[in-house]
Amino acid sequence: MGSARSALFNWLYARHTGGTFVLRIEDTDTERTTEAHLTAITGTMRWLGLDWDEEYRQSDRFDLYRSAADKMVADGLAYYCNCTPEEVKARAEARGDSAHGGYDGHCRDRNVAPGEGVVVRFRTPDEGVTGWDDIVRGRVEFDNAVLEDFVIVRSNGVPMFHVANAFDDLDMGITHVVRGEDLVNTTPRVLLLRQAMGGAEPPVYAHLPLIVNEQRKKLSKRRDDVSVGDYADRGYLPQAMANYLATLGWGPKDGEEIRPMAELVELFDLADVNKAPAFFDVKKLDHFNAEYIRAMPLDEFVEACRPHVEAADPPIPAELFASLAPFVQERVRRFDEAPGFLDWVVGDAPEPQPKDWKKTMKGDGPPAVLDGVLAKLDDVAWEPEALEALVFGVGEELGVKSQLPVRLAVTGRRAGLPLFEPLAELDRETVRARLQAARARL
RNA sequence: GCCCCCAUCGUUCAGUGGCCUAGGACACCUGCCUUUCACGCAGGCAACACGGGUUCGAAUCCCGUUGGGGGUGCCA
Numbered sequence: 153m154g155s156a157r158s159a160l161f162n163w164l165y166a167r168h169t170g171g172t173f174v175l176r177i178e179d180t181d182t183e184r185t186t187e188a189h190l191t192a193i194t195g196t197m198r199w200l201g202l203d204w205d206e207e208y209r210q211s212d213r214f215d216l217y218r219s220a221a222d223k224m225v226a227d228g229l230a231y232y233c234n235c236t237p238e239e240v241k242a243r244a245e246a247r248g249d250s251a252h253g254g255y256d257g258h259c260r261d262r263n264v265a266p267g268e269g270v271v272v273r274f275r276t277p278d279e280g281v282t283g284w285d286d287i288v289r290g291r292v293e294f295d296n297a298v299l300e301d302f303v304i305v306r307s308n309g310v311p312m313f314h315v316a317n318a319f320d321d322l323d324m325g326i327t328h329v330v331r332g333e334d335l336v337n338t339t340p341r342v343l344l345l346r347q348a349m350g351g352a353e354p355p356v357y358a359h360l361p362l363i364v365n366e367q368r369k370k371l372s373k374r375r376d377d378v379s380v381g382d383y384a385d386r387g388y389l390p391q392a393m394a395n396y397l398a399t400l401g402w403g404p405k406d407g408e409e410i411r412p413m414a415e416l417v418e419l420f421d422l423a424d425v426n427k428a429p430a431f432f433d434v435k436k437l438d439h440f441n442a443e444y445i446r447a448m449p450l451d452e453f454v455e456a457c458r459p460h461v462e463a464a465d466p467p468i469p470a471e472l473f474a475s476l477a478p479f480v481q482e483r484v485r486r487f488d489e490a491p492g493f494l495d496w497v498v499g500d501a502p503e504p505q506p507k508d509w510k511k512t513m514k515g516d517g518p519p520a521v522l523d524g525v526l527a528k529l530d531d532v533a534w535e536p537e538a539l540e541a542l543v544f545g546v547g548e549e550l551g552v553k554s555q556l557p558v559r560l561a562v563t564g565r566r567a568g569l570p571l572f573e574p575l576a577e578l579d580r581e582t583v584r585a586r587l588q589a590a591r592a593r594l
Numbered sequence: 595g596c597c598c599c600c601a602u603c604g605u606u607c608a609g610u611g612g613c614c615u616a617g618g619a620c621a622c623c624u625g626c627c628u629u630u631c632a633c634g635c636a637g638g639c640a641a642c643a644c645g646g647g648u649u650c651g652a653a654u655c656c657c658g659u660u661g662g663g664g665g666u667g668c669c670a
Contacts, residue, residue: 306668403607567631
């Protein structure tokens with residue numbers, strides 16, 4: 153979700169400014185890279201409507217990064233190091249230095265030769281400051297002294313993302329880097345590497361506020377629903393999702409939140425992005441989604457519901473759903489909620505909640521209503537209008553409102569679709585049985 | 595521990611020294627509409643974390659405190 157939001161802001165800015173939106177797959181961690189991840193990324197972007205103008209995979213370009221690293225070694229800006237991670241950590245602990253163990257520069261001048269178990273480290277400056285003017289955060293600076301000599305090429309020869317990014321930003325002429333705030337502290341490293349590669353003007357950086365959960369912590373795969381694909385499966389519309397995401401950390405000046413992408417593109421500016429983290433509020437997403445759903449043409453709505461309608465248990469016949477769909481469309485916030493409105497039509501009605509039963513069936517009215525309807529059930533024409541006339545007629549004779557007792561008896565709930573259209577889809581005997589069962593309980 | 599960052603209603607966005615008795619949206623509550631619910635409409639509840647400055651004047655600028663977050667990998 154966080155990456156999708158970053159991609160969205162990149163895209164909005166690129167489209168707003170008429171720039172070029174580059175999709176760069178940063179798959180330098182060969183252990184974790186899978187084809188499935190890649191298709192998940194491109195699939196999500198396509199789903200959200202974020203089209204890109206150029207596409208690269210860093211795993212196709214390892215040789216370029218390696219030569220850049222070699223050149224830095226030759227220039228004395230980087231060096232080989234054969235310390236094992238254990239050794240590095242042990243020395244750090246001995247120093248009582250940092251919690252996780254910063255590298256101490258042990259191999260800086262040892263002239264280690266390349267080989268098995270040897271990494272390339274960048275020689276960070278001991279003095280000075282590395283900083284940049286972040287579009288959203290303003291001036292951000294790091295003392296070079298706190299930057300350890302970090303690894304730029306692993307012992308297996310695969311370059312790390314810092315070098316890859318520094319090289320690619322330069323090579324691809326990247327002008328703007330828009331990403332999550334969790335990447336701020338890697339920025340000085342990339343900046344230093346860029347300088348070492350002879351890069352002059354750095355790109356413009358914009359570090360977006362994080363999207364957080366109710367605990368105010370960065371969304372995490374373990375604890376939170378972060379998969380955009382899962383939201384798609386549950387019946388969220390991509391337009392609604394993109395629109396909602398656009399209001400996290402940014403918002404149109406005029407306060408009009410729900411609006412077409414084209415307008416968002418027109419209004420969006422990185423300079424207006426907030427600094428404070430934003431909570432991912434599913435309730436508000438639901439509202440956006442409901443608005444988009446109600447605005448859909450009916451046939452598109454029916455089509456969007458189809459997977460959920462077909463998967464329902466018991467299944468809902470397509471024609472039945474189509475005929476009742478207009479009523480469902482007004483009430484649903486997600487497509488996966490659609491079958492729930494028709495469960496009592498295709499299967500047994502749910503057992504009424506005790507408190508609903510008490511509230512609805514109290515007094516002399518309900519039994520009289522049920523008796524009255526039951527008495528005339530054989531003679532009524534089996535169509536919505538006639539059923540409505542029957543139920544309301546009984547109520548008028550008795551001087552009470554008659555819908556609720558009938559509704560609860562037949563549907564098991566106090567709330568739901570307009571009663572008589574779906575009721576006409578049930579057969580006479582089923583309705584009789586349910587009314588009698590309810591009457592018997594009074 | 596060290597580094598970096600953040601701080602307006604429960605949530606989100608607005609507000610960039612006076613127009614703020616702080617506005618919109620979501621959520622919540624009330625009423626209207628409707629013989630259900632939902633939609634719609636009308637209202638309501640509800641915030642500038644705290645303490646110092648600067649200034650004629652501060653939600654807006656500065657400092658500190660408190661609180662929260664991110665990072666600290668041969669992950670990105």
